[in-house]
Amino acid sequence: xxxxxxxxxxxxxxxxxxxxxxxxxxxxxxxxxxxxxxxxxxxxxxxxxxxxxxxxxxxxxxxxxxxxxxxxxxxxxxxxxxxxxxxxxxxxxxxxxxxxxxxxxxxxxxxxxxxxxxxxxxxxxxxxxxxxxxxxxxxxxxxxxxxxxxxxxxxxxxxxxxxxxxxxxxxxxxxxxxxxxxxxxxxxxxxxxxxxxxxxxxxxxxxxxxxxxxxxxxxxxxxxxxxxxxxxxxxxxxxxxxxxxxxxxxxxxxxxxxxxxxxxxxxxxxxxxxxxxxxxxxxxxxxxxxxxxxxxxxxxxxxxxxxxxxxxxxxxxxxxxxxxxxxxxxxxxxxxxxxx
Amino acid sequence: xxxxxxxxxxxxxxxxxxxxxxxxxxxxxxxxxxxxxxxxxxxxxxxxxxxxxxxxxxxxxxxxxxxxxxxxxxxxxxxxxxxxxxxxxxxxxxxxxxxxxxxxxxxxxxxxxxxxxxxxxxxxxxxxxxxxxxxxxxxxxxxxxxxxxxxxxxxxxxxxxxxxxxxxxxxxxxxxxxxxxxxxxxxxxxxxxxxxxxxxxxxxxxxxxxxxxxxxxxxxxxxxxxxxxxxxxxxxxxxxxxxxxxxxxxxxxxxxxxxxxxxxxxxxxxxxxxxxxxxxxxxxxxxxxxxxxxxxxxxxxxxxxxxxxxxxxxxxxxxxxxxxxxxxxxxxxxxxxxx
Numbered sequence: 217x218x219x220x221x222x223x224x225x226x227x228x229x230x231x232x233x234x235x236x237x238x239x240x241x242x243x244x245x246x247x248x249x250x251x252x253x254x255x256x257x258x259x260x261x262x263x264x265x266x267x268x269x270x271x272x273x274x275x276x277x278x279x280x281x282x283x284x285x286x287x288x289x290x291x292x293x294x295x296x297x298x299x300x301x302x303x304x305x306x307x308x309x310x311x312x313x314x315x316x317x318x319x320x321x322x323x324x325x326x327x328x329x330x331x332x333x334x335x336x337x338x339x340x341x342x343x344x345x346x347x348x349x350x351x352x353x354x355x356x357x358x359x360x361x362x363x364x365x366x367x368x369x370x371x372x373x374x375x376x377x378x379x380x381x382x383x384x385x386x387x388x389x390x391x392x393x394x395x396x397x398x399x400x401x402x403x404x405x406x407x408x409x410x411x412x413x414x415x416x417x418x419x420x421x422x423x424x425x426x427x428x429x430x431x432x433x434x435x436x437x438x439x440x441x442x443x444x445x446x447x448x449x450x451x452x453x454x455x456x457x458x459x460x461x462x463x464x465x466x467x468x469x470x471x472x473x474x475x476x477x478x479x480x481x482x483x484x485x486x487x488x489x490x491x492x493x494x495x496x497x498x499x500x501x502x503x504x505x506x507x508x509x510x511x512x513x514x515x516x517x518x519x520x521x522x523x524x525x526x527x528x529x530x531x532x533x534x535x536x537x538x539x540x541x542x543x544x545x546x547x548x549x550x551x552x553x554x555x556x
Numbered sequence: 557x558x559x560x561x562x563x564x565x566x567x568x569x570x571x572x573x574x575x576x577x578x579x580x581x582x583x584x585x586x587x588x589x590x591x592x593x594x595x596x597x598x599x600x601x602x603x604x605x606x607x608x609x610x611x612x613x614x615x616x617x618x619x620x621x622x623x624x625x626x627x628x629x630x631x632x633x634x635x636x637x638x639x640x641x642x643x644x645x646x647x648x649x650x651x652x653x654x655x656x657x658x659x660x661x662x663x664x665x666x667x668x669x670x671x672x673x674x675x676x677x678x679x680x681x682x683x684x685x686x687x688x689x690x691x692x693x694x695x696x697x698x699x700x701x702x703x704x705x706x707x708x709x710x711x712x713x714x715x716x717x718x719x720x721x722x723x724x725x726x727x728x729x730x731x732x733x734x735x736x737x738x739x740x741x742x743x744x745x746x747x748x749x750x751x752x753x754x755x756x757x758x759x760x761x762x763x764x765x766x767x768x769x770x771x772x773x774x775x776x777x778x779x780x781x782x783x784x785x786x787x788x789x790x791x792x793x794x795x796x797x798x799x800x801x802x803x804x805x806x807x808x809x810x811x812x813x814x815x816x817x818x819x820x821x822x823x824x825x826x827x828x829x830x831x832x833x834x835x836x837x838x839x840x841x842x843x844x845x846x847x848x849x850x851x852x853x854x855x856x857x858x859x860x861x862x863x864x865x866x867x868x869x870x871x872x873x874x875x876x877x878x879x880x881x882x883x884x885x886x887x888x889x890x891x892x893x894x895x
């Protein structure tokens with residue numbers, strides 16, 4: 217954990233040793249790649265909106281997931297949490313006609329509570345978070361489906377948000393840029409503050425670095441981990457709310473793509489799967505990289521059959537670049553002694 | 557049939573592994589003694605899609621409505637669905653075997669992947685169980701397995717109807733958005749759209765979107781927007797499912813092409829109908845899934861119990877085109893969960 221609190225001196229040498237430098241190179245590289253291949257439409261505001269809108273929603277989930285991963289856990293349940301929260305909103309405010317804000321608060325609560333449940337089970341049972349959250353991924357999707365069919369009798373529920381809520385959660389500024397981008401910025405600021413300015417941030421790195429010594433130094437390990445799962449549930453629920461307001465309804469199957477995409481964004485952003493290492497700027501850049509690759513392909517005019525192949529190759533290159541620079545970051549340069 | 561969004565969950569490796577082991581446990585080889593002496597009614601087993609799929613939810617509602625009649629006659633209707641669509645053909649084949657060993661006296665099955673499912677279906681036919689194909693496979697596969705009939709829509713015919721409708725409304729270059737590339741049904745739909753468009757001097761083209769966008773309307777919307785921005789000659793979009801249609805509607809709006817690009821979709825939902833009603837969407841192609849579930853279960857039961865079978869073969873349940881002229885009556889049906 218000592219690597220995280222080291223002071224960064226200015227200058228190019230220390231710049232390329234920052235944990236997010238590899239992610240920056242990766243994001244720039246894919247942007248330039250698609251700027252050349254996609255041309256003017258990709259670089260126009262509409263083209264930028266394409267990947268920013270996708271990145272914003274993914275980022276709102278990926279940032280809290282990154283905190284969970286820095287603390288050494290995983291959260292696979294985000295896909296079902298998104299579906300559960302968007303269904304909660306659509307059923308309460310769409311089917312039963314309650315005010316939209318009631319549905320939104322309930323949706324965010326549902327997400328947070330599932331997160332707390334995840335954290336509680338993980339810390340009480342000491343089972344790997346991978347297994348526990350995989351179980352909740354299934355259980356919550358089944359619960360969502362069962363309850364939705366029981367209450368509504370169908371699996372897709374329409375909802376029209378009231379004008380204020382629609383403006384806050386589901387509009388496109390200038391007809392292009394989703395308001396989710398601003399929510400993402402908000403989440404990024406909040407997560408950065410937690411990670412770098414609060415004592416909580418040190419605890420997260422400490423738990424991810426070595427949970428036994430973290431406990432020995434008096435860190436409330438269980439509480440921190442539960443809080444992180446709660447945050448991750450909240451993030452997924454927020455995206456559920458955003459999508460429900462944007463697309464005027466919810467479907468029980470939504471969200472599953474976020475399970476792996478959020479982990480990809482976090483890992484491309486330089487967070488170690490083993491925990492204890494990572495940065496918010498890195499995760500933001502990782503999210504952008506994923507979104508640019510995900511959307512850029514459609515501006516190239518190439519046969520979209522190859523999209524997934526190109527996505528896979530570019531992601532692999534991005535992670536390799538990242539790893540190279542991280543090794544550089546962790547090996548020498550500064551005078552302080554480091555692990556690894 | 558529509559495996560749209562779920563089929564794309566193929567990235568969930570762990571999920572599929574788990575589902576595989578689950579189905580592996582439940583699939584026992586067909587025993588020779590396949591008809592336990594049940595009371596007086598007929599035990600009908602229905603192999604369908606995941607009930608969480610909006611489309612299959614409606615099919616299941618139809619099957620449940622028919623089940624009332626079956627149960628009134630002392631029988632039962634049991635719905636068997638796969639955990640996911642990652643391994644659809646083999647999973648469905650195993651479900652047929654499960655139905656045989658559970659003592660099914662009539663089987664209703666969607667023949668999505670004939671190569672993988674037909675062997676199991678033939679085992680059911682050989683055991684003397686009346687089998688009805690519905691939703692997928694067509695009459696050719698029903699003939700191949702020895703099933704009684706096929707009840708469902710024809711994807712290609714439905715695609716042609718959609719392509720013609722878009723072209724007649726003035727579209728010249730129609731994009732068929734396929735979020736399950738490689739699925740025979742969706743390929744047939746998009747091929748139909750292209751051929752239907754060609755009948756009226758328009759062209760059709762396919763936009764395949766990969767599984768990494770599964771269940772994420774924002775990613776699908778922005779991909780469609782990108783395609784529209786890249787090629788300004790596109791003036792018509794046809795999607796293979798209702799959620800994709802919602803994404804496409806958003807894409808057209810984001811690209812600033814409202815009124816310039818016509819939108820149509822396969823399948824129905826409330827939001828499609830609202831858009832058709834207010835004029836921002838041209839059509840929705842309904843294969844009437846409720847009717848598939850209802851007719852297939854009724855026919856299987858009636859044949860097993862009384863030897864009654866529709867004379868027309870196959871029994872086509874679609875396409876039925878929903879446009880502004882008939883949208884109001886359809887809206888009432890969607891609210892009731894039958895369309």
